Amino acid sequence: xxxxxxxxxxxxxxxxxxxxxxxxxxxxxxxxxxxxxxxxxxxxxxxxxxxxxxxxxxxxxxxxxxxxxxxxxxxxxxxxxxxxxxxxxxxxxxxxxxxxxxxxxxxxxxxxxxxxxxxxxxxxxxxxxxxxxxxxxxxxxxxxxxxxxxxxxxxxxxxxxxxxxxxxxxxxxxxxxxxxxxxxxxxxxxxxxxxxxxxxxxxxxxxxxxxxxxxxxxxxxxxxxxxxxxxxxxxxxxxxxxxxxxxxxxxxxxxxxxxxxxxxxxxxxxxxxxxxxxxxxxxxxxxxxxxxxxxxxxxxxxxxxxxxxxxxxxxxxxxxxxxxxxx
Amino acid sequence: xxxxxxxxxxxxxxxxxxxxxxxxxxxxxxxxxxxxxxxxxxxxxxxxxxxxxxxxxxxxxxxxxxxxxxxxxxxxxxxxxxxxxxxxxxxxxxxxxxxxxxxxxxxxxxxxxxxxxxxxxxxxxxxxxxxxxxxxxxxxxxxxxxxxxxxxxxxxxxxxxxxxxxxxxxxxxxxxxxxxxxxxxxxxxxxxxxxxxxxxxxxxxxxxxxxxxxxxxxxxxxxxxxxxxxxxxxxxxxxxxxxxxxxxxxxxxxxxxxxxxxxxxxxxxxxxxxxxxxxxxxxxxxxxxxxxxxxxxxxxxxxxxxxxxxxxxxxxxxxxxxxxxxx
Numbered sequence: 001x002x003x004x005x006x007x008x009x010x011x012x013x014x015x016x017x018x019x020x021x022x023x024x025x026x027x028x029x030x031x032x033x034x035x036x037x038x039x040x041x042x043x044x045x046x047x048x049x050x051x052x053x054x055x056x057x058x059x060x061x062x063x064x065x066x067x068x069x070x071x072x073x074x075x076x077x078x079x080x081x082x083x084x085x086x087x088x089x090x091x092x093x094x095x096x097x098x099x100x101x102x103x104x105x106x107x108x109x110x111x112x113x114x115x116x117x118x119x120x121x122x123x124x125x126x127x128x129x130x131x132x133x134x135x136x137x138x139x140x141x142x143x144x145x146x147x148x149x150x151x152x153x154x155x156x157x158x159x160x161x162x163x164x165x166x167x168x169x170x171x172x173x174x175x176x177x178x179x180x181x182x183x184x185x186x187x188x189x190x191x192x193x194x195x196x197x198x199x200x201x202x203x204x205x206x207x208x209x210x211x212x213x214x215x216x217x218x219x220x221x222x223x224x225x226x227x228x229x230x231x232x233x234x235x236x237x238x239x240x241x242x243x244x245x246x247x248x249x250x251x252x253x254x255x256x257x258x259x260x261x262x263x264x265x266x267x268x269x270x271x272x273x274x275x276x277x278x279x280x281x282x283x284x285x286x287x288x289x290x291x292x293x294x295x296x297x298x299x300x301x302x303x304x305x306x307x308x309x310x311x312x313x314x315x316x317x318x319x320x321x322x323x324x325x326x327x
Numbered sequence: 328x329x330x331x332x333x334x335x336x337x338x339x340x341x342x343x344x345x346x347x348x349x350x351x352x353x354x355x356x357x358x359x360x361x362x363x364x365x366x367x368x369x370x371x372x373x374x375x376x377x378x379x380x381x382x383x384x385x386x387x388x389x390x391x392x393x394x395x396x397x398x399x400x401x402x403x404x405x406x407x408x409x410x411x412x413x414x415x416x417x418x419x420x421x422x423x424x425x426x427x428x429x430x431x432x433x434x435x436x437x438x439x440x441x442x443x444x445x446x447x448x449x450x451x452x453x454x455x456x457x458x459x460x461x462x463x464x465x466x467x468x469x470x471x472x473x474x475x476x477x478x479x480x481x482x483x484x485x486x487x488x489x490x491x492x493x494x495x496x497x498x499x500x501x502x503x504x505x506x507x508x509x510x511x512x513x514x515x516x517x518x519x520x521x522x523x524x525x526x527x528x529x530x531x532x533x534x535x536x537x538x539x540x541x542x543x544x545x546x547x548x549x550x551x552x553x554x555x556x557x558x559x560x561x562x563x564x565x566x567x568x569x570x571x572x573x574x575x576x577x578x579x580x581x582x583x584x585x586x587x588x589x590x591x592x593x594x595x596x597x598x599x600x601x602x603x604x605x606x607x608x609x610x611x612x613x614x615x616x617x618x619x620x621x622x623x624x625x626x627x628x629x630x631x632x633x634x635x636x637x638x639x640x641x642x643x644x645x646x647x648x649x650x651x652x653x654x
Contacts, residue, residue, distance in 0.1 A: 024500075030357045032379060035416070036443075051607035052359060089362070109604060116363075173351075273644065277436060280378035280640035282607040313607035317600065321648035 008255060009248040010153045012199040015160035015192060018065040022161055025093065026061050027053050029162075031169035031307075036278045041294060043301030046177065048166055049281050051313025055113070057239075057287065058159055058189055058311050059086030063147060065158030067094050072145035076138045077101070078124075078131040080238050081110025082312050083149040088119035099144060101134050107238060107284075107316045127232070150188025151246040160192025166307045167200045177204055180307040181261065181290040181299060184208035184217045185240040187249030189311060194256040197307075205258040207299060209290040211235040211265065217245050217253065218260025226250050236265050239286030239312060261299055263292035269323045271295055275310065276324060284315035285323075335582060336575040337480045339526040342487035342519060345392040349488055352420065353388050354380050356489075358496035358634075363605045368621060370628030373504065375493055376608050378640025382440070384566075384614065385486055385516055385638050386413030390474060392485030394421050399472035403465045404428070405451075405458040407565050408437030409639050410476040415444035426471060428461050434565060434611075434643045454559075477515025478573040487519025493634045494527045504531055507634040508588065508617040508626060511535035511544045512567040514576030516638060521583040524634075532585040534626060536617040538562040538592065544572050544580065545587025553577050563592050563646075566613030566639060588626055590619035596650045598622055602637065603651060611642035612650075 032047040050058040059079075063086035067075055077087040078101040091098035098119040102111060103126035115121055124134055139146045148155065163180075170177055180197055182190040187208070194206040208217045213233040220227045228244035235241055245253065263271075268285050271292035275283040283291070290308045293299060299306070359374040377385040386406075390413035394402055404414040405428040418425035425446040429438060430453035442448055451461055466473050475482065490507075497504055507524055509517040514535070521533040535544045540560040547554045555571035562568055572580065590598070595612050598619035602610040610618070617635045620626055626633070 027359075030379060032354075035381065049607075052357065054362065056605075056607055276609050276647070277644065278383075280376075280383055280609040282603050282609065317604065317651040320603070321651040324644040324648040324651075 008252050010156040010160070010192060010195055010252060012195055014153060014157035015164060015196045018157040019161045019164050021065055021068050022061055022158065025064060026161065028165055029053050031166060032279055034278055041301040043304045043306050044175065045294065045301060046166065046170055046175065046305065046307045047279060048162060048307060048309045050162065050309060050311050051281055051283055051287060055085040055089045056312055056314045057082040057086065058162060059083045060089055061161055062155035062158035062188060063087040064090035064093070066147050066152055066154035067091055067096060069154050070145050073097065074142055074144035075147050076135055076144040077147045077149065078135045079149055080241065081106045082239055082314060084114040084119070085110065085117060087147050088114050088117035092118050099138055099142070101131055101138065107314065107319065109316050110314050113314065150186030151248045153248065156188045156192040156249065156252065158192065159189040160196045162309060163193040163196025167197065170307070175305050176201060177307040178304040179205040179207065181207045181209050181294055182309045183240060183286060183289045183311045184210050185242040185286065186246045187217055187253050188246065190257065191249040191252035193309065195252060198256050206256060207258055208253065208260045209293040210260060210262050211237045211240055211268070211289060212262045214240055214242065215260065215262045216242070218262055220245050220250060221254065221257055221260045224254065236268060237286035237289055239284065240289060261293040263289055263296055263298060267292040267296035272323050281310060282313040282315065283310050284312050287312040335579050337483040337487070337519060337522055337579060339522055341480060341484035342491060342523045345484040346488045346491050348392055348395050349388055349485065352391060353488065355492055356380050358493060359606055361605055368628040370631045370633050371502065372621065372628060373493065373497055373502065373632065373634045374606060375489060375634060375636045377489065377636060377638050378608055378610055378614060382412040382416045383639055383641045384409040384413065385489060386410045387416055388488055389482035389485035389515060390414040391417035391420070393474050393479055393481035394418055394423060396481055397472050400424065401426070401469055401471035402474050403462055403471040404474045404476065405462045406476055407568065408433045409566055409641060411441040411446070412437065412444060412641070414474050415441050415446035419445050426465050426469070428458055428465065434641065434646070436643050437641050440641065477513030478575045480575065483515045483519040483576065483579065485519065486516040487523045489636060490520040490523025494524065497632070497634070502632050503528060504634040505631040506532040506534065508534045508536050508621055509636045510567060510613060510616045510638045511537050512569040512613065513573045514544055514580050515573065517584065518576040518579035520636065522579060525583050533583060534585055535580065535587045536620040537587060537589050538564045538567055538595070538616060539589045541567055541569065542587065542589045543569070545589055547572050547577060548581065548584055548587045551581065563595060564613035564616055566611065567616060588620040590616055590623055590625060594619040594623035599650050608637060609640040609642065610637050611639050614639040
């Protein structure tokens with residue numbers, strides 16, 4: 001007797017429903033093909049440019065899809081920055097109050113933008129305080145619903161709309177991706193995206209991309225169980241410094257991903273410079289990790305059609321200028 | 328008796344034919360709407376992001392449309408950089424040899440990219456040598472056809488496909504532009520774009536945007552005749568340092584434009600920073616002039632739908648880093 005596999009926390013139909021909710025609200029970001037990148041890799045690389053998304057990263061998609069489905073009049077979120085802006089923008093569009101708990105050392109641009117979107121910001125110490133505890137307290141005190149950055153099926157489904165768009169935009173050019181490389185912090189983006197991609201393109205190979213110091217998903221995929229990163233590590237990829245794979249996201253990613261890639265900090269800087277000079281897109285360090293993995297040779301694109309997600313572009317001008325200068 | 332106006336050097340039908348030639352070759356660049364920009368201006372601003380075009384600027388469109396219509400096996404062009412890359416890339420795609428005459432002080436990125444596209448580059452002194460004479464000599468010696476950067480109906484028609492795309496992309500969001508602001512050096516981009524826009528959107532107001540020190544088109548529109556810029560001036564907008572309006576382009580622009588706007592060098596830098604931090608698009612100084620004119624208040628967008636063309640993004644990392652740092 002053949003048994004169906006255990007159902008995953010997010011289903012393909014959830015991603016389709018999210019796409020309906022997001023129509024006319026989220027930006028269908030461009031899928032960029034670049035002659036230089038194709039020549040460098042020997043493949044056809046399709047770059048999904050989520051920095052051009054509302055709030056400058058993919059996080060708006062999941063936040064909006066989650067908040068659109070709750071009755072709560074107020075929401076709270078903890079985030080290093082991009083989820084913060086996504087929740088703030090989505091809450092404002094949907095007429096809800098947003099409180100955001102952010103690390104005190106988050107990039108200034110992300111703090112400023114979150115406040116500019118009308119959210120109340122509470123700062124915490126990334127190394128000394130527990131953001132989940134603060135979130136729970138705000139939630140208890142104000143009745144706000146906690147919108148988790150990745151371990152929420154509604155959030156995963158929203159992020160997964162990127163996968164639907166990639167397939168449709170590639171098809172419009174008579175292309176079908178053989179593989180996809182997607183950045184991975186907690187794993188919500190790649191969980192949703194792989195849900196869409198593996199259903200629409202049977203046989204596609206989806207790889208996570210992580211900083212070398214935060215390779216928890218790569219190691220967890222190999223081990224078949226969730227492994228944490230050693231505490232105290234840092235990376236220029238501020239958006240990808242998650243302690244370990246999400247509980248729900250890893251259920252999806254363990255089933256759907258082909259494997260995990262990593263890239264060095266230098267490869268990330270180099271990919272950011274390439275995105276600036278060749279693609280003309282502002283990419284933040286965490287947003288460049290998939291491109292960095294591809295360009296540094298962690299993945300062989302020769303003769304293949306490869307989708308690469310640039311996930312966000314919220315980087316301080318000073319940081320960006322230093323990286324352009326080669327620092 | 329009512330007489331038809333004298334026919335212009337480029338017709339709407341030429342732009343439509345160019346769009347057919349460019350289909351699947353040029354990128355249909357995104358039309359970006361940004362919440363922050365809308366709030367700042369009080370209008371709905373639709374930003375056409377040509378830095379994401381092949382070779383990083385709109386110039387590819389006109390170059391390809393021209394070279395596709397010639398029998399010549401070789402082409403030659405003079406250009407501060409973007410037309411150079413456009414011609415080089417188009418010639419390579421169409422199997423022709425390209426020789427490009429570039430000023431020795433052109434941005435390093437533009438020189439390098441032009442050579443990387445397989446073109447032969449001849450450098451000249453912007454202030455001491457006549458680029459047209461050099462072009463004529465190469466043409467005579469090699470039989471190459473000179474592809475002019477703007478005073479060529481085929482080039483204007485190619486650039487005009489931007490206007491067709493703006494209207495179609497706006498219509499997909501149920502919008503119709505009331506006005507458009509387009510950068511202007513020799514005037515080819517705005518001649519073609521206004522040809523498309525004024526035909527498809529009767530009553531639309533199209534404005535040129537120029538650096539304060541190179542406001543020849545603004546002054547010429549007021550005077551009703553071509554006026555030159557005083558010699559020896561410079562601008563950070565290297566792509567817009569034309570001596571005077573083109574002969575053919577001004578025939579079109581005099582008839583179709585509503586007026587000419589200008590922006591200061593500081594406004595250009597500020598617009599580049601905004602494009603970096605909010606739009607996430609790399610824009611070169613000349614490419615930012617229309618956005619600079621809008622954001623510095625030269626045009627009142629309140630309550631209107633305004634299309635703004637970002638024309639190119641080929642800027643050296645060092646220059647860009649200095650501008651990000653506020654220098």
